[in-house]
Amino acid sequence: MTATSGDVATPDEIDELAHRAQDGDREALELVLAAIRPRTLNVCRGVLPYSPDAEDACQEALLNIATKIGSWGGRGRFTTWTHVVAVNSARTTYRRMKNQAVATDPQEHNVVGEKPDPRTTSVIAGTRLDLLEAMETIERDHPQYVEPLLLRDVYGMAYDEIATLLGVPLGTVKAQIHHGRKLARPLLRGEA
Structure with a gap:
């Protein structure tokens, strides 16, 4: 190069x-x-x-x-x-x-016709905050599931690539992703 x-x-x-x-x-x-x-x-x-x-x-x-x-x-x-x-x-x-965010009254900032803030809007999980909050919640009790889940489901990396990167067996990566998805579903649906 x-x-x-x-x-x-x-x-x-x-x-x-x-x-x-x-x-x-x-x-x-x-x-x-x-x-x-x-x-x-x-x-x-x-x-x-x-x-x-x-x-x-x-x-x-x-x-x-x-x-x-x-x-x-x-x-x-x-x-x-x-x-x-x-x-x-x-x-x-x-x-x-x-x-660093300061809690504010949402009524003060939601002017009719105002476009949604792109920092909080996502097509992934309803809002980007839903997805990131779900990962934060899962990470507290089950940190081993977060990185493989993000790499596979958000960034689309192949299972074998994730296994190599994390230095764990392929079966372990697949199991971590499966369990991570089970934990994330109710959080993203607002059931938890």
């Missing part, structure tokens, strides 16, 4: 750049970050559709990737590892926003 911005790196090229970056090659680190930025931003937008929030989460993810690149074990694709980092950064950004 050359240093021009129009190039699209293949997964093999990204893996090679990541290995070089792990060995201390600064140029390779810059190239790999540039190559994965669009995908990282898309992952963050999947959780945080309001562009400034997704951009913040993307920047946090890229910083985490740059500083923790040595922790990528090389078992799976570098892009798969970065996908999980991006999901976690987006969820961290969501939690930070939730903790």
Whole structure:
């Protein structure tokens, strides 16, 4: 891969750049970050559709990737590892926003004809908050189900890719996703 911005790196090229970056090659680190930025931003937008929030989460993810690149074990694709980092950064950004939010009277802000806030609207679960709140609830008592469930059902990763990434057997991943779905259904329907 050359240093021009129009190039699209293949997964093999990204893996090679990541290995070089792990060995201390600064140029390779810059190239790999540039190559994965669009995908990282898309992952963050999947959780945080309001562009400034997704951009913040993307920047946090890229910083985490740059500083923790040595922790990528090389078992799976570098892009798969970065996908999980991006999901976690987006969820961290969501939690930070939730903790900073000030409770307000909804009647004061719902002017007739006002469009819904894109930060709280989703086609996934009625509202994006429903989905993220469900994951937060499940994570309190069953944290092992959240990451596989998000990777499969929200981001569409293949079971074998998730198993490789998490370093667990394929059957375990499938069971975790199955149990996670059973826990999430009533939360998303408002039955819990």
